[in-house]
Amino acid sequence: QSSAQVITYAIQIPETQEQFICSAVYASNCEVERRRLWWELRGTQAAYSHLDMPWIVAGDFNAILSSSEHSRRCLTSSSQMGMTQFQEAVGDCNLTDLTQSGVIFTWCNIQEADPFGK
Secondary structure, three states: OEOOOEEEEEEEOOOOOOEEEEEEEEOOOOHHHHHHHHHHHHHHHHHHHHHOOOEEEEEEOOOOOOHHHOOOOOOOHHHHHHHHHHHHHHHHOOOOOOOOOOOOOOOOOOOOOOOOOO
């Protein structure tokens, strides 16, 4: 199953016969278009839930689940609404966010004196 923002496929590991569903996400930069992705993920969850297989959803969501994940931490009302919609989709799909490790921002230069390289 595929769309402009997500590809979903079933995987079976030959050696163990273990199976799971995987959705690879590359979400739109446009908040309005991301709403379609959230509905697609809900549809995927509904379509495959009867199979009782693990579901991995990974990729670039172009959205945050918490204001602490944003470099400015002070979000606009539009950003807050987008964050809330993402949170609702994650909850509706019974997904769990994995804990982040390492630097939170991939563009960080890891310098204590000037971590953002300004």
